[in-house]
Amino acid sequence: MTVLPLIGIPGRVKAGSDVAGIPVNFGAAQVEMYMSAYAQALIAAGGLPVHLPIDADPLLLIERLDGLLLPGGTDIEPSLYGAETETDVFPPEPERDDFELGLYKGAVDRRLPVLGVCRGQQIVNVAAGGTLHQDVPPHSGFDVAVDTELHEVTFEPGSTLRDLYGPSLRVNSLHHQAVDAVGEGLRVTAWADDGLAEGLEHTSLPIVCVQWHPEMMPTRHTDPIFSWLVAAASDG
Numbered sequence: 440m441t442v443l444p445l446i447g448i449p450g451r452v453k454a455g456s457d458v459a460g461i462p463v464n465f466g467a468a469q470v471e472m473y474m475s476a477y478a479q480a481l482i483a484a485g486g487l488p489v490h491l492p493i494d495a496d497p498l499l500l501i502e503r504l505d506g507l508l509l510p511g512g513t514d515i516e517p518s519l520y521g522a523e524t525e526t527d528v529f530p531p532e533p534e535r536d537d538f539e540l541g542l543y544k545g546a547v548d549r550r551l552p553v554l555g556v557c558r559g560q561q562i563v564n565v566a567a568g569g570t571l572h573q574d575v576p577p578h579s580g581f582d583v584a585v586d587t588e589l590h591e592v593t594f595e596p597g598s599t600l601r602d603l604y605g606p607s608l609r610v611n612s613l614h615h616q617a618v619d620a621v622g623e624g625l626r627v628t629a630w631a632d633d634g635l636a637e638g639l640e641h642t643s644l645p646i647v648c649v650q651w652h653p654e655m656m657p658t659r660h661t662d663p664i665f666s667w668l669v670a671a672a673s674d675g
């Protein structure tokens with residue numbers, strides 16, 4: 440029997456009262472959720488996705504995984520990159536920051552492949568000592584369909600993203616924050632036409648990040664970024 444590469448996806452914590460359809464007496468119960476499109480894309484690419492509960496020890500989880508997908512989500516606590524809060528549009532969830540930073544640290548120590556998407560790219564950058572722009576309204580496509588191609592990105596020659604996508608790509612844009620100062624060991628390999636960083640790669644580890652949401656596009660089942668993660672997770 441073929442053993443598929445096991446790829447972990449953390450989620451987000453909600454109260455039962457914030458989830459439609461849950462009986463009212465479960466209102467105080469903790470619920471975790473993630474966007475299924477990530478799992479669907481990884482399954483289509485030949486991987487085996489698994490949800491990572493926030494209450495588990497991130498390092499024990501990482502020991503069992505072949506790869507990590509850090510997904511989109513809320514803002515990162517600005518004090519983690521030495522800044523004051525400038526916006527509360529998507530308030531930080533400190534426990535989630537701790538959990539995902541722990542997962543990422545473990546993945547780096549084990550040299551596990553990591554794909555960061557949106558907030559995931561920002562987590563990777565902050566973990567490496569980088570900083571964020573806290574509000575970039577032209578990239579906040581929250582009032583249009585999630586697969587709306589809002590801008591173009593151009594890829595750096597000699598990068599993994601360039602190998603996967605070619606010279607440029609039209610992408611959706613569902614973020615209101617973005618990479619500012621780039622963290623140690625990372626380089627920007629995708630640029631929006633206004634100069635914002637839309638992709639990051641580690642210079643020596645199998646870590647690739649994108650600021651857009653490939654899993655929200657109708658092409659998610661064939662998008663090469665998920666095949667990259669599955670192939671890299673199969674190499675170990």
Ligand SMILES: [Mn+2]
Binds near residue numbers: 611612614637650
């Ligand atoms: Mn964008």
